[in-house]
Amino acid sequence: MMVDVIRAPSTLYRFAGRWRIDVPVDRLHERLVDLEHYPQWWPEVRAVAKVGPDDARVLVRSRLPYTLDLYLHAVHRLPDLLQTSISGDLVGWVRWRLVPDGAGALLSFEQEVEVGSRWLGLASYVARPLLVWNHEQMLRSAICQLSA
Numbered sequence: 001m002m003v004d005v006i007r008a009p010s011t012l013y014r015f016a017g018r019w020r021i022d023v024p025v026d027r028l029h030e031r032l033v034d035l036e037h038y039p040q041w042w043p044e045v046r047a048v049a050k051v052g053p054d055d056a057r058v059l060v061r062s063r064l065p066y067t068l069d070l071y072l073h074a075v076h077r078l079p080d081l082l083q084t085s086i087s088g089d090l091v092g093w094v095r096w097r098l099v100p101d102g103a104g105a106l107l108s109f110e111q112e113v114e115v116g117s118r119w120l121g122l123a124s125y126v127a128r129p130l131l132v133w134n135h136e137q138m139l140r141s142a143i144c145q146l147s148a
Contacts, residue, residue, distance in 0.1 A: 010124045011115040013090075015135060018108045021147050025079075025098050025105040028146060032082050032096050035072065041145045044138045057088075062138035064130065066120075091116040107146070109139065 021028060031041065035056050038045040046067065047059040054074040061067040068089040075093070076083040082096040092113035099106040115121040124131060 010128060011121050013111070013113050013115075013132070013135070015111040015139070016109065017139060017143075018106065019143055019147075020101060020104060021107050021143070022104040023146065024103060025100045028105050028107065029079060029082070029098055031146065032098075033077055035074075042142050043145075044141055060138070062134045062141075064134045068120075086113055087116065089117045089120055090114070107143075 031037075035058070036048050036050055038048055038058075044060055044062045045058060046061050049057045051057055051071075056072050058070045058072055059067050060070060070086055070088040070090060073085045073087075074083075075085055080098050082098075083093060084095075085093050090113040092111065094111040094113075095109070097108040097110075099108075115124050120131075
């Protein structure tokens with residue numbers, strides 16, 4: 001597994017990763033596009049409430065004792081690109097790219113978010129490495145579950 005954290009100002013976070021997953025790309029796409037069922041396979045996604053055909057409210061909690069309240073809007077649902085805008089406690093976007101690779105897939109992850117809540121913004125100045133570690137743990141969990 002590879003995750004790169006790109007240096008940015010204290011309240012801006014950029015993450016990127018790339019993995020080879022031994023799951024057919026179409027099955028991987030089905031799982032990633034079905035946001036409502038994320039809590040069934042990704043333990044850190046605690047709850048998803050569909051708000052509209054392209055929108056959902058999502059509660060996320062990883063290792064640290066806080067829950068992010070996010071509003072997601074689907075921007076792209078293409079076979080090779082899934083992209084969502086994010087607002088709420090974080091503001092920005094997340095993107096998954098899927099490329100067939102034999103019987104499996106190459107999965108790329110990119111995310112750029114800025115802290116949208118005041119308390120998390122203050123925490124960013126003090127505990128940035130801990131917040132990055134927390135995100136990496138959550139992403140590691142997702143990749144493990146997607147590979148299963």
